[in-house]
Amino acid sequence: MSHRKVTSLEVAAKAGVSQSAVSRVFSGASASEKTAKKVRAAAQELGYRPNVLARSLITGRSRIIGLIVAYLDNQFYPVALERLSHALQEQGYHIMIFMASARGPDVDRVINELLDHQVDGIITASVGLTDALTERCEKAGIPVVMFNRGQQDRRMPEVTSDNLSGGKRIAEFLCAGGHERIGHISGWSGSSTGQDRAAGFAAGLRDAGSALIAQLDGMYSREGAVKAAREMVEVHKTDALFVGNDHMAFAVMDTLRSELGLRVPDDISIVGYDDVPMAAWAAYDLTTLRQPVNQMVSATVGLLMDMINGESTARKIQIQGPLVVRGSAKIPKG
Structure with missing residues (x-):
């Protein structure tokens, strides 16, 4: 043959x-x-x-987009990656996925590899870039868009949900439910998403005449969330928790029920952030702030295509999502 x-x-x-x-x-x-x-x-x-x-x-075009993601444990990212891939394919592009830690030498290595592959553009998902890397991409003429993560550098375009307003709405909901000892298990405090959700939540509590009993960093990890859940209940005696994403909220609910013998929401209310498919499962029935992933993906791909075609400058896009009320938190009367 x-x-x-x-x-x-x-x-x-x-x-x-x-x-x-x-x-x-x-x-x-x-x-x-x-x-x-x-x-x-x-x-x-x-x-x-x-x-x-x-x-x-x-x-002069490879028709390849490099996609850097920090981790796939969080159920939000497999969904986002699938939709980013489909949206880019519809534009005639393929994606090359690299895993990297959230910041540091690993990101430097991956960016260098992507530049060596002559990609037409880069999307980073929950990954931060140093000033040096931003400058290197600029000099190489490779546009970069940050997805679900932001940073102070104004040159760097980003697309996120409106994390500040999302945090505020969760605070209003929990206060309206009559909770008095409200805690927050935040996402990694070194990330813009973790910082903004926490800041919005604290501001919402103040506006409602309440105060945060305690805030612990769950590091966007299952292990961090489990440890924080124990402390919130045993030390701070919280009656409601805003957990910085659904991935951690599932771990918190498992710990409260299986290890600490508490009922959700009778003994303690839980609210998450993301609205991943598992949030609707009967086992969790999680009240959560939905990240509008379809709109975020569309905005990210649109912004990147504009940049590849030389039609856009750096922009920071924030998209509001709804609070999806289910059964994991007490529902305010009326």
């Missing part, structure tokens, strides 16, 4: 067109509908596949 590669010259001969016409059809350059139809029919018959790498050298 022969594995010889079919050449574009053979396709041209079969279709009765020039070799340059074959190149135009597969590079996305202008070609008549009639020519394109003949070329694609000949290519299919002969089993021809265009050389994507060679084409990228000609067009």
Whole structure:
């Protein structure tokens, strides 16, 4: 069985067109509908596949977007990655996924690898960039958009949910439910999402004439959330908890019920943040602030496409999501 590669010259001969016409059809350059139809029919018959790498050298576009994600334990990210991938494919792009710790040398290594792969753009999910990396991407002409994470650098475009207003709405809901000892198990305090949700929550409590009993950093990890849940109940005697994301909230609910023998919401109310699919499971029935992932993905891809086409400058987009009321927290009367 022969594995010889079919050449574009053979396709041209079969279709009765020039070799340059074959190149135009597969590079996305202008070609008549009639020519394109003949070329694609000949290519299919002969089993021809265009050389994507060679084409990228000609067009200056790899049609690849690099996607950096810190972790996939949080159920929000597999959902977001799937939708980002579909949205980019609809634009004619493929994604190259790299895992990296939230900040530091690991991110430097991954960014360098992506630049070496000549990607057309980069999306970072819950990953921070140093000033040096931001400058390197700028010099290389590679646009970067931050997804679900922000930072102070104004050059860096970002798309997040409105974490401040989300935190405030959760505070209003818990105060209206008559809770008096309200605590917060925050996301990693070194992240913009963790900081903004906590700041919004504290402000909402103050506006409602209440105060935060305690705040502990759950580090966006299951282990951190379990440890914080024990302290919140045993030391601070909380009757309601805002947990910084659903991934931690599930761990908190498991600990309260199985280890500490508490009833949710009869003994303690729990509210999360994200509204991942598991939040609607009967086992959790979690009240949570929904991150509008479809709108966030659409805004991220739209912003990146604008930047690739030289049509946009850095922007910071915040999108509000609804509070989804289920059964894990006492529902205010009326």
